[in-house]
Amino acid sequence: xxxxxxxxxxxxxxxxxxxxxxxxxxxxxxxxxxxxxxxxxxxxxxxxxxxxxxxxxxxxxxxxxxxxxxxxxxxxxxxxxxxxxxxxxxxxxxxxxxxxxxxxxxxxxxxxxxxxxxxxxxxxxxxxxxxxxxxxxxxxxxxxxxxxxxxxxxxxxxxxxxxxxxxxxxxxxxxxxxxxxxxxxxxxxxxxxxxxxxxxxxxxxxxxxxxxxxxxxxxxxxxxxxxxxxxxxxxxxxxxxxxxxxxxxxxxxxxxxxxxxxxxxxxxxxxxxxxxxxxxxxxxxxxxxx
Numbered sequence: 001x002x003x004x005x006x007x008x009x010x011x012x013x014x015x016x017x018x019x020x021x022x023x024x025x026x027x028x029x030x031x032x033x034x035x036x037x038x039x040x041x042x043x044x045x046x047x048x049x050x051x052x053x054x055x056x057x058x059x060x061x062x063x064x065x066x067x068x069x070x071x072x073x074x075x076x077x078x079x080x081x082x083x084x085x086x087x088x089x090x091x092x093x094x095x096x097x098x099x100x101x102x103x104x105x106x107x108x109x110x111x112x113x114x115x116x117x118x119x120x121x122x123x124x125x126x127x128x129x130x131x132x133x134x135x136x137x138x139x140x141x142x143x144x145x146x147x148x149x150x151x152x153x154x155x156x157x158x159x160x161x162x163x164x165x166x167x168x169x170x171x172x173x174x175x176x177x178x179x180x181x182x183x184x185x186x187x188x189x190x191x192x193x194x195x196x197x198x199x200x201x202x203x204x205x206x207x208x209x210x211x212x213x214x215x216x217x218x219x220x221x222x223x224x225x226x227x228x229x230x231x232x233x234x235x236x237x238x239x240x241x242x243x244x245x246x247x248x249x250x251x252x253x254x255x256x257x258x259x260x261x262x263x264x265x266x267x268x269x270x271x272x273x274x275x276x277x278x279x280x281x282x283x284x285x286x287x288x289x290x
């Protein structure tokens with residue numbers, strides 16, 4: 001009898017435990033469902049419109065994209081013009097977070113900002129954030145000393161042609177890939193590179209468009225900046241957004257990019273930003289697709 005009573009008690013205990021587990025599972029499911037639904041519906045587009053504010057990364061001193069007036073605190077530049085138009089389209093305000101290119105990627109991931117501008121779309125970054133369609137393809141060329149002419153990479157890719165680049169940069173990568181036969185000299189900083197050209201110790205400085213145009217605008221004695229052909233070398237400059245299931249924010253911004261490129265508005269904003277850096281509109285190459 002003792003064994004029978006013990007077995008009956010065990011069965012009753014098992015039933016109570018099972019019932020308790022069932023209730024607990026139901027409770028977990030009930031509380032998890034709203035959280036999963038919230039995660040599934042997580043949308044920067046919806047958050048921006050609901051909060052009535054667009055939060056962007058702003059990078060001091062990164063002309064032509066960003067410029068901050070130290071006296072007034074006002075921001076200007078190519079990226080700021082874009083941000084203002086996006087905010088106007090959405091009927092929201094703008095909020096700036098001072099940052100750097102690297103930190104802006106981290107701030108997107110953490111949800112501190114909604115949008116980052118002027119990011120090169122690299123495979124490494126694409127693993128952690130999403131990109132819009134390219135705002136423009138940032139082309140590469142060279143600042144050429146006076147008296148030295150080049151229109152293609154082949155013109156640089158010759159023994160005896162002296163090229164200066166800043167070590168470890170995309171400029172060095174482009175020079176070594178497309179002009180491997182030239183005499184390539186690496187220096188620590190961009191200023192040292194430009195000094196090499198100004199002093200006559202280099203025939204060319206391989207440089208992305210914005211850096212090259214800015215350098216020539218600051219010192220006309222350097223020479224001239226040329227976009228090099230055969231091949232055309234360019235890296236996509238995009239807006240960065242947080243990775244999320246809902247792609248509405250990314251798709252909206254990509255549509256906005258296409259629309260304003262089609263109207264020629266992007267080129268106008270780009271010229272305005274370069275003007276802050278002393279680059280007149282006439283210096284912008286006509287072949288630049290923006």
